[in-house]
Amino acid sequence: MASTFLKAIGGLAVLGAAGFAAFVVVTAPDRQELSTWANQGDADLENGRSVFFAGGCSSCHAPAGATGDARLVLSGGAPLKSDFGSFHAPNISSDAEHGIGAWTLAEFGDAMTRGVGRDGEHLYPSFPYGSYARMTPKDINDLYGFMKTLPASDAVAPPHELGFPFNQRVLLGGWKLLFHTSEPRVELTDASDMVKRGQYLVEGPGHCGECHTPRNALGGFESDKWLAGGPNPEGEGTIPNITPGSKSMGSWSESEIVAYLETGFTPDYDSVGGSMVEVQKNMAELSASDREAIAAYLKAIPARD
Structure with a gap:
């Protein structure tokens, strides 16, 4: 009986491992087609500025309490507290090493619309890519062009403060499968x-x-x-x-x-x-x-x- 029991446990372990492997494959980070970002041309900086303020970028990514021009230094902001832990907004300034100044438009666009980081990792939805997913490639191109004109900062934000299991990024693929969509939130008929x-x-x-x-x-x-x-x-x-x-x-x-x-x-x-x-x-x-x-x-x- 002990042998049968061990075999059953072993079988369950194999099934569990296979199921987890399937989950990882199905929920792997999904980038946009590169053609999405092709031929965007030069950024319209005035439109990029408008998108920047519409998106509230400085509200999270500028230093806490910043006023005036300091709101345009996107060095990372105050922690965003939630039931899942505290998230720290990263440096998204034009600095090539510590910010996103060296990112390509495709990398920036994937983060904005798919919640995929430069290294192919899932991003936490404390960054509202679930909403930004509805943005047009043109607006994203113009936004990135405007952000590259802003001051660089070499600040490094602290890591997120998350307990288990929320510190396991692989699980975010399941969250995206359940909740991430670019469809309209409400259906409006005959809208002007x-x-x-x-x-x-x-x-x-x-x-x-x-x-x-x-x-x-x-x-x-x-x-x-x-x-x-x-x-x-x-x-x-x-x-x-x-x-x-x-x-x-x-x-x-x-x-x-x-x-x-x-x-x-x-x-x-x-x-x-x-x-x-x-x-x-x-x-x-x-x-x-x-x-x-x-x-x-x-x-x-x-x-x-």
């Missing part, structure tokens, strides 16, 4: 060009859902509660509902949303607070038409309680 532009900005570079949409136990969006608010993914407090069903913002007009994004003042003359302060600073850098598009989209999506 302005609403479509707003959808692109909110669901893509603006990555608004990363904070304003509640998540399940594995960190994936609860898709039926898009932008309905929920617990603050970084710790204390809550993030508000910004759909038309919101008790606070649901009654705001499009023009009032536009004014809030530009000035930081609500219709009742309160001012923006918390982590939204940095977001509003970025929104103020966008064109008036882009702020109007964001507002049009937020009024067009389904209302959630």
